[in-house]
Amino acid sequence: MSSDRSGEALDRLMRSAQYFFPGEQSPDRRVLYRDGGRAAEEFYRERWRHDREVRSTHGVNCTGSCSWRVFVKDGIITWETQATDYPSVGPDSPEYEPRGCPRGAAFSWYTYSPTRIRYPYVRRPLLQLWRQARARSDDPVEAWQWLTSDPERRALYKRARGKGGFVRATWREVVELVAAAQVDTVKRYGPDRIVGFSPIPAMSIASYSAGTRYLSMIGGTISSFYDWYADLPMASPQVFGDQTDVPESGDWWNAGYLIVWGTNLPITRTPDAHFMTEARYRGQKVVVVSPDYGDHTKFADDWLAAVPGTDGALAMAMGHVILTEFYRDRRVPRFTEYAKTYTDLPFLVRLRERDGAYVPDKFLTAADLPGADEEAAEFKTVLLDAATGEPVVPNGSLGFRWTSPEDGPRWNLGLDDVDPLLTLYGRPGGEAVAVDLPRFDAGPEESGGAVRRGVPATRVGGHLVTTVFDLVMAQYAVGRAGLPGQWPTGYDDADTPCTPAWQEAVTSVPAKAAARVAREFARNAERTGGRSMIAMGAGTNHWFHSDQIYRAFLSLTMLTGSQGVNGGGWAHYVGQEKVRPLTGWFHLAFGLDWQRPTRHMVGTPLFWLATDQWRYEAFPADVLTSPLGRGRLAGRTLPDLNALAARLGWMPSHPTFDRNPLDLCDDAQRAGKDVADHIVDELKAGRLRFAAEDPDDPANFPRVLLIWRANLFASSMKGHEYMLRHLLGTDDAMTAPETPPVLRPQDVTWREEAPVGKLDLSVAVDFRMTSTCLFSDVVLPAATWYEKFDLSSTDLHPFVHAFNPAIAPPWQTRSDFDIFHTLAAEFSRLAATHLGVRRDVVAAPLAHDTPDELAQPHGVVRDWKAGECEPVPGRTMPRLTVVERDYTKVAEKMAAVGPLLDTLGTATKGVTWHPGEEIDDLRARNGVVRGGVADGRPSIARDDQFCEAVLALSGTTNGRLAVASLRALEKRTGVPLADLAEERSGDRITFEDTRVQPRAVITSAEWSGTESGGRRYSPFTVNVERLKPWHTLTGRQHFFLDHDWMAEFGEQLPVYRPPLNMLAHVGDPRRNPAGHPELVVRYLTPHSKWSIHSEYQENLHMLTLFRGGPGIWMSPLDAEKIQVADNDWIEAYNRNGVVACRAVVTHRMPEGTVFMYHTMDRHLNVPRTETSGLHGGGDNSLTRLLIKPTHLIGGYAQFSYAFNYIGPTGNQRDEITVIRRRAQEVDFQ
Amino acid sequence: MKVMAQVAMVMNLDKCIGCHTCSVTCKQTWTNRPGTEYVWFNNVETKPGAGYPRRYEDQEKWKGGWTLDRRGRLRLKAGGRLRKLLTLFHNPDMPSLDDFYEPWTYDYQSLTTAPLSDTFPSARPKSQLTGRDMRPVHGPNWDDDLAGAAEYAAADPNLRGLAERVRLEFEHTFMFYLPRICEHCLNPSCVASCPSGAMYKREEDGIVLVDEDRCRGWRFCVSGCPYKKVYFNHRTGKAEKCTFCYPRIEAGQPTICAETCVGRLRHLGVMLYDADAVLDAASVQDDKDLYEAQLSVFLDPHEDWVREAAARDGIAHDWIEAARRSPVYALIKEHRVALPLHPEYRTMPMVWYVPPLSPVADAVHATGYHDDDPDRIFAAIDALRIPVEYLANLFTAGDTAVVEGVLRKLTAMRGHMRAKQLGDPADRRLLERAGATADGVEDLYRLLAVAKYDERYVIPKTHAEGSGALMAQHCSLDRPGGVADLASHDEVDPAPPELPGLAAPGGGAHFRDSDGQVRFNLLGWNGSAPAPGLFGGTEGSAP
Secondary structure, three states, rough: OOHHHHHHHHHHHHHHHHHOOOOOOOOOOOOEOOOOHHHHHHHHHHHHHHOOOEEOOOOOOOOOOOOEEEEEOOOOEEEEEEEEOOOOOOOOOOOOOOOHHHHHOOOHHHHOOOOOOOOOHHHHHHHHHHHHHHHOOHHHHHHHHHHHHHHHHHHHHHOOOOOOOOOOEEEEEEHHHHHHHHHHHHHHHHHHEEEEEEEEEEEEHHHHHHHHHHHHHOEEEHHHOOOOOOOOHHHHHOOOOHOOOOHHHHHHHHEEEEEEEEHHHHHOOOOOHHHHHHHHOOOOEEEEEEOOOOHHHHHOOOOOOOOOOOOHHHHHHHHHHHHHHHOOOOOOOHHHHHHHHHHHOOOEEEEEOOOOOEEEEEEEEEHOOOOOOHHHHHOOEEEEEEEOOOEEEEOOOOOHHOOOOOOOOOOOOOOOOOOEEEOOOOOOEEEEEEEEEEOOOOOHHHHHHEEEEEEEEEEEEOOOEEEEHHHHHHOOOOOOOOOOOOOOOOOOOOOOOHHHHHHHHHHHHOOHHHHHHHHHHHHHHHOOOOOOOEOOOOOHHOOHHHHHHHHHHHHHHHOOOOOOOOOOOEEEEOHHHOOOOHHHHHHHOOOOOOOOOOOEEOOOHHHHHOOOOHHOOOOHHHOOOOOOOOOOOOOHHHHHHHHHHHHHHOOOOOEEEEOOOHHHHHHHHHHHHHHHHHHHHHHHHOOOEEHHHHHOOOOOOOOEEEEEOOOHHHHHOOOOHHHHHHOOOOOOOOOOOOOHHHHHHOOOOOOOOOOOOOOOEEEEEEOOHHHHHHHEEEEEEEEEEEEEOOOEOOOOEEEEEEEEOOOOOOOOOHHHHHHHHEEEEHHHHHHHHHEEEEEEEEEEOEOOOOHHHOHHHHHHOOOOOOOOOOOOOOOEEOOEEEEEEEEEEHHHHHOOOHHHHHHHHHHEEEEEEHHHHHHHHHHHHHOEEOOOOOOOOOOOOOOHHHHHHHHOOOOOHHHHHHHHHHHHHHHHOOOOOHHHHHHHOOOOOHHHHHHHHHOOOOOOOOOOEEEEHHHHOOOHHHHHHHOOOOOOOOEEEEOOOOOHHHOOOOOOOOOOOOOOOOHHOOOOOOOOOOOOEEEEEEOOOOOOOOOOOOOOOHHHHHHHOOOOOOOOEHHHHHHHHHHOOOOOOOEEOOEEEEEEEEEEOOOOOOEEEEEEEOOOOOOOOOEEEOOOEEOOOOHHHOOOOOHHHHOOOOOOHHHHHHOOOOOOOOOOOOOEEEEOOOOOOOOOO | OOOOEEEEEEEEOOOOOOOHHHHHHHHHHHOOOOEEEEEEEEEEEEEEEOOOOOOOOOHHHOOOOOEEEEOOEEEEEOHHHHHHHHOOOOOOOOOOOOOOOOEEEEOOOHHHOOOOOOOOOEOOOEEEEOOOOOOOOOOOOOOOOOOOOHHHOOHHHHHHHOOOOOOHHHHHHHOOOEEEEEOOOOOOOHHOOOOOOEEEEOOOOOOOOOOOOOOOOOHHHHOOOOOEEEEOOOOEEEEEEOOHHHHHHHHOOOHHHHHHHOOOEEEEEEEEEHHHHHHHOOOOOOOHHHHHHHHHEOOOOHHHHHHHHHHHHHOOOHHHHHHHHHHHHHHHHHHHOOEEOOOOOOOOEEEEEEEOOEEEEEOOOOOOOOOOOOOOOOHHHHOOOOOHHHHHHOOOOOOOOHHHHHHHHHHHHHHHHHHHHHOOOOOOOOOOHOOOOHHHHHHHHHHHHHHHHHHHEEEEOOOOOOOHHHHOHHHHOOOOOOHHHHHHHHHHOOOOOOOOOOOOOOOOOOEEOOOOEEEEEEHHOOOOOOOOOOHHHHOOOOO
């Protein structure tokens, strides 16, 4: 602030105060009053007075799910404070009250703010074209076809995207336009070319479901978000066979030792952080591992400042210490028992000879034993009985899950009299053999090298085998006398991977501190029965190799018997947000009551192809493979592997084929063939291809994108600038070179000219003007969270509670629910002419928690296209299912609970039950539809009715179904479970209940933990206490993964993989104008203290409480190098784009690393950059997608696909950027 | 001896997560209106740091609060009435808007209304005062989470004399958060500074308020408050300040900042104190004695004689009972873990703080760890990152022993509770070193850790039965046999003592100080009557 300007402001203040007042003065010249008294106190009393309080919450992706009291005064929303009436969690624990954070507390600002979207908007060039088109044709669908069929017309409105020019339109006109575009797209290209994006259903269940239910009815593609956000911890499906299941925050209270590792609890779990601060008083020790001194570090007893991205090395060293001190030098009975019962450590792995030593190969299964011919033998893993030394096929493995043995269910962890042998070490008849194991810490190459170690081995059924435990000991470099290979000399041996001294060189955490924390963590678990916990999050989960980092973390919890124990195990909190009423939500959201399946799509490959980031890959896939593999991926590129994953049925792939799936059905009919047979024949003949094999063919473009409850283009679009160019066709600041010819894919078609502006229509539904709205063609004004009914739940607390309207949607806003029903009605109307009843063929990947898990034994990869096997739908390629769609009945179906729930029941995580009584109950509660396709069905035409149905159909909110679900699971496992829910079998949480008070959910088969008897929720407590298997190959938690590709990439076991060496891949990014110092730094994007992703980021309160706009945090050491002072304007650029923002300089940042808060929008206090001349940019202007090939694996045991359960993560943390000071005069015009 | 009651607050900084929810809910409720854009009744500061307004703790610069004159008598640091008169139109101790910040907004609507152009729109900052373009360079929380980066640390007076200990380097980083509201002092210098007599301390609950009807905008309260917690509304030309949410307190509800504190670190409760002892306590010679001096003013509600005296002085039974259950009393007086903020200002603040623990200073060599004993997991308090001297500068006028005592007690509580969790025998030596007992730390644990709503906030409701409001609400009672009728009997009966909350008129507010001067006792003054002699008799006449 210049002194001039402040003087002026001060003047204004003074002027307004400078007056003399009438009144009688006392002798000492102080005024005396005769009247007044304390009447002035009325001022603040009046301010406080209000008409009413309404309970609602915030539908934002933060896992908070906080219940709030919204205050209304004179019909205006004024402010909000937290509800404090959560059900008690018990006398000896802190309660959940109050839940909330400064962001939520600032929400009411939006209601009447100038950034509120009050009316429907369309950008002028499109609206003009549309009106022109409609003037030419009475038929809106024909009008859209005319508008989009001409390249010049297309370019005209696409080039204008993001550049202002919004014009108000009427709801009627806009809805017609949007519906016509969709009907035309279904007709011309196929329904799978209509893509919907909305994340995190739990944050507003009905609002999410309104859109996905609509898309499911028309056959649109529904993008995943959890993997796309890089919030999915891929280690979870790999190790647990579970999407993510974590303790509620109240369970932190039960931990005796807490490592906070990559999650800044006060910032990102604001309402929950108190459980951590309070548990310290109960005697909990808190250790924070963080590269900077963050808000959470304040609470730590120890701060371990690991270099960003090296957390895996620290965890491996901690594992080394625990295995050394608690498994080798001393045996802890509880740890050993746990390892034998609940992990794959005792299972046998075949060893394969390679270069004079051995490498781990595949799990030994019943099929490898002499004389085995039992069902699913390839999925029954084997261990040795310690007593007899004989191989045993214990209960619980995948082979028992989908078969029905005559002697009753055997899918359980009961060991009967078997004592699993953990190690072959010291057993008579064994032999010690050398094994080669991968290491990635040495040298500049991603592929790393090998280290020779040794394991005790024996022969079973002619196979040389060892146990997973013995391999783990070798991997963690825990030496035992007599074993061959190189072993460390001690903790201080800095040259050998996995020692504390080795990790010190990698992470900079002192070796002694690493060893001490590991020892304390395990010792605490020993003393407390496993109450050692690791809270982890984006800081360790947003890396390219996060799955390996997490596997190293999870190993610590498994080795200490902490997983499945209250107060212990992993506590992963990034995104996710558990939809507690899972079954009701899932079936209604995806229209499974009317037709199955729906088109779920993995977000990362979807957008990677759609935005053409695949054309800019700098290195082929085999750069990442281990030299110890078979070399099967030599020369393969990422686009080729992605196409492989599509055609082998591993991952979903929508748009699916290079032809309209409706036309494919018609073609088959014409040919008189079954649709699936027809498709297989066409594929084999090469006449039909997967769209992923030619993503730049105009026939394969996504054409319409519907975005609601999301800021897709800015917040989550890694490779934002690539998107601007290829998907939207507007200006961008990207400079990356295309993949050079030598590195281009072989199976995937490379078109010389890259498409620009693939998307015909982008529709954003929101209540605030985000970057996504600004770049979209149509913006629809949404109701806020204080203006509608909805439901909220989260993993952080065990309650479901309601949104309620405090006021009616103001101006022309409407709820998401209302908007999609409006759209459905218009679509149905237009479809009568253009679509009618059509047959659609849906290609769905091999599904998790179904017998599809048995499709590809041993994870051996066979490509039918390469002639390695036949294309068999549901086995070697996706399942093909024909769905009949009456496109004229979309709206009617959306508004009623469909009949398939009565006939097929509901299925969740492989367990099916029938909600017949609930359907009848819903008829009574919600009323019945009369006439039409849904005649006699329960109505869900209104949002409150929809919420009622979700609650009625879920076990967690309906005691009868909770018991039914557990009984169904009892049948499959043979272990008692139903008693867990019986105490609440009569409970039925209605929507009205949730409006009155947050309600605690009921234990059901939908989740892996039990809350019986008022316990805090912790995942896998049912597995541990009731011997229910995990949904993995062995039925146990996995250290070892034997899929072909895991071996190729050297990741069969937990291993440290450093951050990608981007400098080596893309070269020095500096452009170095003469005399202008520039610095290359690690670019991290942690979650913001002042927003939830981009939400609240433009909220004036939040902007006032920090710096008023985007900034990059850096160390004073780095700032000095480029002559930057605090609050200077700087620019950060790399090949992906550029950002101009302010510098935040503080010594709490480590040298060489900068932070820019995650998901910054690019529309506020963002000037033109010197680098591009455009206003720029957001944090994602500097990122791009990097797909890890192992995330594409599917079709095998726990690697089989489920929505948001598995898939390539949209990670971004390995990126580097250049930072420079820029001219301090900035231009916003 | 005059027993009075005050609703006071303790904030446990050891639990503060620095989230600023308190600031936002307070702002939204109270100061979200024209004229108070830059006003935050409640704010949260990162320490070390410059604070809001910047450098407010530097009383050598701002001259807030009280000081002792050469004769050891309490005087306003900014000088008495004479100096005030001389500086009525130019107060040299007045912080400028620059010291707070110039509030800004953005041209948000331009995002929607931007005409079609060749580039992406961007909303830019605009001054809320002038409407012109501006570049924000300061805010109410500008140095959040910076741990006192160089230029902000330089503005933190609490770092004075610590240059040797505090190095602003990555390895030595420390920080914590300090949420602040008005201190509602027992000896408020803002009230004493007001030339218009527009500020008062409520008799019934000790809340310090500005009488908006009387305020004439001189702003000596702004400069007189050493905590800079009185603000100037530039629209109305009047002072405004934290009201301790009296409309809620009167109804037995916690303040907004307390109830919405998701760190659950705020406690509210009644303190009984001897109003007649305040002046002497505020006048002790050595700054370091002020903490004990203020403690000595507080009366123990568990003592029969105190309760009797309180009843005699007109404090209602339920208020006395609330005082016995007061979490604030327990933390301040019984457990002695809460400390006053800057006692050296001599205002006798009534918002107290539990100082924070911090991570060990050196992860490898921290004392208190034993490599051979993995069960000893807590480090000694002398190995912590936050220098005890720094905390002492905030809470004890530099007396480190007091702060160490608190930190030792918190650590002992953790050690004791851990042993209890593990089923280990209690460590007597640990407790003894902290001057604690097993029962004591277990009670403290319940208060600080379990901290149920009803135990965090013990707030008696205001007695309104004698006020005019009753008549307005229940006019049907205004008939024979109704309240009005009963009231007439009071005229013949001996007058009952005034109850807190009855808007008692002033009176008995004068006392003779140790120099024989007749002085005005602010503590008994409810703002409805003149307050002559506010500045002491020696300056009794105008020049």
